[in-house]
Amino acid sequence: MSLLSRLHTQFDAALASGHLVFTPSTCVLVNGRHIKFQIRFAPSLAKKPTGGLQPQKKEITPFNPFLSPEPQLLVESDLSPTHNILLNKFSVVKGHTIITTKKWESQSSLLKAADFKAAWILFGSGNEGEFLGFYNCGPLSGASVPHKHMQFIPVKRGSLEDGIPIDQLMEDAQRTSEPFVAVVIPGLPFHHRAFFIPNNSTQDESFFKDVEMAYVALVTGAFAAKPVGVVFGETSNQAVSVGKDEAGKSEVSYNVIFTRQWMIVIPRRQELFEGLSVNSVGFAGMLLAKTQDQVDQLQRGGVERVLAGVAYEPHVEESKF
Ligand code: AMP
Numbered sequence: 103m104s105l106l107s108r109l110h111t112q113f114d115a116a117l118a119s120g121h122l123v124f125t126p127s128t129c130v131l132v133n134g135r136h137i138k139f140q141i142r143f144a145p146s147l148a149k150k151p152t153g154g155l156q157p158q159k160k161e162i163t164p165f166n167p168f169l170s171p172e173p174q175l176l177v178e179s180d181l182s183p184t185h186n187i188l189l190n191k192f193s194v195v196k197g198h199t200i201i202t203t204k205k206w207e208s209q210s211s212l213l214k215a216a217d218f219k220a221a222w223i224l225f226g227s228g229n230e231g232e233f234l235g236f237y238n239c240g241p242l243s244g245a246s247v248p249h250k251h252m253q254f255i256p257v258k259r260g261s262l263e264d265g266i267p268i269d270q271l272m273e274d275a276q277r278t279s280e281p282f283v284a285v286v287i288p289g290l291p292f293h294h295r296a297f298f299i300p301n302n303s304t305q306d307e308s309f310f311k312d313v314e315m316a317y318v319a320l321v322t323g324a325f326a327a328k329p330v331g332v333v334f335g336e337t338s339n340q341a342v343s344v345g346k347d348e349a350g351k352s353e354v355s356y357n358v359i360f361t362r363q364w365m366i367v368i369p370r371r372q373e374l375f376e377g378l379s380v381n382s383v384g385f386a387g388m389l390l391a392k393t394q395d396q397v398d399q400l401q402r403g404g405v406e407r408v409l410a411g412v413a414y415e416p417h418v419e420e421s422k423f
Contacts, residue, residue, distance in 0.1 A: 127143055131262060167191070240355030
């Protein structure tokens with residue numbers, strides 16, 4: 103049975119045995135300037151533990167469900183020497199998957215080649231389906247678990263309700279972009295940096311190292327362009343130390359969204375905007391709402407305003423479109 107089939111079979115079993123909480127969401131489409139946003143109303147989110155990441159206190163927090171994952175949620179521990187693949191206990195969409203490091207690493211640390219190698223196990227798992235990957239990094243990013251984890255939701259590319267709302271902007275930008283080179287995507291309503299991944303890449307060690315290096319350049323470039331009160335070093339070595347959990351060092355917060363074809367890094371300035379919590383998927387155009395009031399608030403207030411409010415306004419070069 104393929105990894106994708108096992109994910110879905112185990113999802114159904116965990117749901118039936120009560121080890122997983124899932125409430126189907128309803129989707130409302132909202133027109134932005136260049137993006138048709140999906141607002142997903144998911145009451146199951148109200149049952150999920152909150153708490154967030156506390157800066158400088160992550161190692162002593164008692165909440166770490168990823169060091170010993172629940173067996174009913176653990177889908178794969180053998181495919182990677184360094185990572186586990188498990189189901190999200192509080193799923194917003196069917197097949198919501200998490201890849202964690204087997205050993206403790208901080209959710210505020212940078213992603214590495216080994217993390218991307220594990221992500222590509224899932225990306226490579228299906229002709230039947232594709233995934234949007236994301237990483238909520240740092241205390242203001244919307245993360246709730248301090249142990250390093252990337253998340254993945256299945257997507258149907260091209261579908262208005264189940265696709266990735268920013269896909270068309272990404273496709274348009276890809277035509278004029280060099281692989282692995284940091285660019286801005288015209289039309290994205292928040293400050294960011296992005297790169298594209300070549301289609302025909304051989305997924306060997308050097309490929310994952312290329313992804314890691316390009317990602318570090320995105321983090322560095324995105325923050326260097328913004329006054330966030332964090333001092334960034336000028337060399338890439340110093341850039342690699344950004345986000346590491348060192349005493350006395352400011353922690354940066356940002357979101358990463360990625361597919362097999364592209365990656366985007368979005369620096370964060372706050373977790374909430376007018377009471378709404380936004381995590382990585384918001385920047386792919388998918389907003390989550392726990393209550394009908396929040397759905398109304400997003401429709402009324404303009405999703406773009408919320409995204410720029412938790413991140414940063416796009417630069418002139420990003421918004422001239
Ligand atoms: P984040 O909130 O971005 O840190 O992502 C952590 C995810 O872990 C959330 O989406 C939770 O729903 C999920 N989660 C919480 N507890 C567990 C658990 N025991 N097993 C699997 N997933 C969990």
